[in-house]
Amino acid sequence: MLEKEIERKLVRTVQMMGGKAVKIACPGYDGMPDRMVLLKGGRMGFVEVKRPGEQPRPLQESRHRMLRQLGFKVYVLDSMEKIGGIIDEIRTL
Numbered sequence: 001m002l003e004k005e006i007e008r009k010l011v012r013t014v015q016m017m018g019g020k021a022v023k024i025a026c027p028g029y030d031g032m033p034d035r036m037v038l039l040k041g042g043r044m045g046f047v048e049v050k051r052p053g054e055q056p057r058p059l060q061e062s063r064h065r066m067l068r069q070l071g072f073k074v075y076v077l078d079s080m081e082k083i084g085g086i087i088d089e090i091r092t093l
Contacts, residue, residue: 007034007049009080013087014039021047031059033067033074037090045073045090052078 014021019039024046026032033046046067048056056064056076064074073093075086 003049003051003054006051006077006080006083010035010037010047010049010077010083013083017087017091031057031063033060033064037087039087039091041091043090043093045075045086045093047086048074048076050076050078054078 011021014037017039019037022036022038024032024034024036033048035047035049037045037047046064048060048064050056064076067074073090075089077083077086
């Protein structure tokens with residue numbers, strides 16, 4: 001399974017719930033998560049999308065730690081089966 005397929009399903013699922021899964025592009029600030037998930041009620045989380053079994057690179061881990069220290073939730077998504085659980089957790093923040 002490709003990372004793109006997992007990411008597409010995440011985007012579609014969030015859209016079906018009335019939310020947005022915004023692609024993050026930060027020129028000059030590498031390592032940020034792939035998507036910022038925005039749900040109704042002001043709920044938000046960051047999602048790093050990976051191929052099954054793949055782990056974030058050290059720079060990505062560093063950015064994830066920084067975001068978590070600021071109080072944001074950061075998730076690593078490496079299978080379609082995890083999408084529902086991640087969205088449910090963001091929705092209940």
